[in-house]
Amino acid sequence: MARVRVSTIIDAAPAVVWDEVRHIDRHVDWMADADSIRFTSRRRSGVGTTFDCRTKVGPIRLTDRMEITDWRDGKLIGVVHVGLVTGSGRFTVTRARGGRSRFTWDERLKFPWWLGGPVGGVVGGRIMRRIWKRNLRVLKALVESGRG
Numbered sequence: 542m543a544r545v546r547v548s549t550i551i552d553a554a555p556a557v558v559w560d561e562v563r564h565i566d567r568h569v570d571w572m573a574d575a576d577s578i579r580f581t582s583r584r585r586s587g588v589g590t591t592f593d594c595r596t597k598v599g600p601i602r603l604t605d606r607m608e609i610t611d612w613r614d615g616k617l618i619g620v621v622h623v624g625l626v627t628g629s630g631r632f633t634v635t636r637a638r639g640g641r642s643r644f645t646w647d648e649r650l651k652f653p654w655w656l657g658g659p660v661g662g663v664v665g666g667r668i669m670r671r672i673w674k675r676n677l678r679v680l681k682a683l684v685e686s687g688r689g
Contacts, residue, residue, distance in 0.1 A: 542628065542659075543652065543666035548645040549677040553684050555634045558642045559615045561684050562632055565592060571680040574598050574672050587612045593624075598668060601656070627651045644680065646673055 551558050561567070563586060569575045576595040584590040590609040596602070603625050611619030611631065619631040630648035637643045648669075652661040 543650050543662035543669075544648070545650065545666050545669045545673060546645065546647045547670060547673045547677055548643060549681050550637050551642045551644055551681045551684050553642055554640055555636050555642045556615060558634045558644055558684055561680065562618065562634065562644070563614075565590065565609075565618075568594075571683055572676045573679070574669075574676070576602075581606075598665075598672065622650065625653050626656075644677065646677065 565585065566578050566580070569578055574596050576597050578592050578594050580590070580592045582589065582591040586609075588609055588611065590612075592607055594605040594607060596605045605622060605626060606624035607620045607622055609618060610621050610629070611617060615634065617631060617633050620629065622628045622630070628648060628650035630646070630650075633643075633645045633647070635643045635645075650662065650666070650669075652658060652665055657664065
């Protein structure tokens with residue numbers, strides 16, 4: 542199982558950061574690896590929301606099926622991955638010094654055999670960390686520009 546954890550400080554209050562990340566359908570605006578999101582439940586937020594995320598990393602394209610398993614307004618979104626890639630992840634928003642926020646993205650992912658299994662997890666984890674660091678730079682810029 543690969544563990545990928547990235548974090549950034551955003552020059553905005555936690556409520557402002559949350560106002561951006563709580564919109565699951567807008568994650569494609571700041572995630573380079575997320576091509577599209579299609580809800581598979583009536584819910585669009587909160588525990589029990591399910592969705593398919595078309596994911597692309599280089600030549601690899603797959604559908605990442607997810608369910609929100611934890612939702613704490615203003616603080617946390619937890620998901621379980623139930624598609625080809627399995628595992629769990631979470632976004633957390635916490636207060637940082639000076640009225641800023643720390644946004645952390647933490648995932649534990651298991652890759653299928655055709656993506657290299659455990660070895661693919663090590664290599665894939667390094668690749669995902671690089672992509673997700675970039676994603677957090679885009680999220681930071683989006684929030685700091687006043688979109689939220």
